[in-house]
Amino acid sequence: MDRLLPTPEAYELLELARELADGELARRVDDFEARGEFPREVIRVLGRAGLLGLPYPEEVGGAGQPYEVYLQVVELLASRWLAVAEAVSVHTLSCFPVYAHGGEQLRKLLPDMLGGELLGAYCLSEPQGGSDAASLATRAVLEGETYVVTGTKAWITHAGHADFYNVFCRTGVPDGGGSRRPGRSASGASAIRYSPGPNGISCLLADAATAGIVPQAPERTMGLRSSPVAQIAFDGARVPADRLVGAAGGGFRIAMEALDSGRLGIAACAVGLAQGALDHAVGYAREREQFGRSILDFQGIRFMLADAATGIAAARALVLAAARLKDAGRPYAAEAAKAKLFATDTAMRVTTDAVQVLGGYGYVTDHPVERYMREAKVLQIVEGTNQIQRLVIAKSL
The missing domain is CATH 1.20.140.10 (Butyryl-CoA Dehydrogenase, subunit A, domain 3)
Incomplete structure (x- = not known):
């Protein structure tokens, strides 16, 4: 199929993607789909070939390609093995918060993220929320220099296989901004109540190995059986406060x-x-x-x-x-x-x-x-x- 690409380099990149799709993907897809096994090593190969960081700048470990080139690579991969193309898309999405809103310390992680050594997941959806993302109920309470995260996320691609999770949770709005209201707990101690809506939602970058982050059994899906999707329970998971991405309360944006x-x-x-x-x-x-x-x-x-x-x-x-x-x-x-x-x-x-x-x-x-x-x-x-x-x-x- 003839394609119009912006640079000669883009044609070379697409040809590399085609070679990998035919050599690494097409011959493996039936086996992995039949066994329902996630092809983590295949994703790592794509990362080392530079295909996981295509739309990000070279100075942070990406390939500096236009989005139109990146998407044509994704299309080509999907024509051979959709689960792998979806993994590339989800991982690229998972790197965005750190790239666009992360501080200097978090952005130091980008080369390993974009190189495929660290696989990401995006924890936004919840069991009761569905399409109403602003109704999420997972909470993170700041205790000293640590956020304590409690709640459940659902339909998380790469659950149990990811190395890091973007966790969208309610931290409240600083300075009494309407999404949190002081109250009293059953014991009489001060407590925080969280209102629904987009205000007061924050984004935390959590290491998958954090105690209290517990992936549940994978869902038994109709298709994409080599792409694991599951709920993730956050049972008092303690995430350092310096893993806050962007401003507190700015996570929904x-x-x-x-x-x-x-x-x-x-x-x-x-x-x-x-x-x-x-x-x-x-x-x-x-x-x-x-x-x-x-x-x-x-x-x-x-x-x-x-x-x-x-x-x-x-x-x-x-x-x-x-x-x-x-x-x-x-x-x-x-x-x-x-x-x-x-x-x-x-x-x-x-x-x-x-x-x-x-x-x-x-x-x-x-x-x-x-x-x-x-x-x-x-x-x-x-x-x-x-x-x-x-x-x-x-x-x-």
């Missing part, structure tokens, strides 16, 4: 900033997954014969594949248009929401049609299209459901 770029990562994953499904369906249709000729000669099949190719091209164009706005420093939140909405809906439709092209063979694990179809569904949910994307788009009108 950090979370929303990160999600805008994270949505583009998921949109790129969707484009890659759909492209992989289309490639397999076309190859199968070319070889499969019925009534004495290739089924690719039948208009019903040809038009289905033509619609898929058109939808993928349109989704890719939306993703790259939003990325170019981001690269230019212009507002892109609504464009990211449009890209995420359209690309993931397209992936669901294309993967479903790919199963249909293969007929009964599309329903068995001998061909990967049944996996593509199962995996596409979650992309309509993560990083904000597609209903949330419609709210963001409507608000921008």
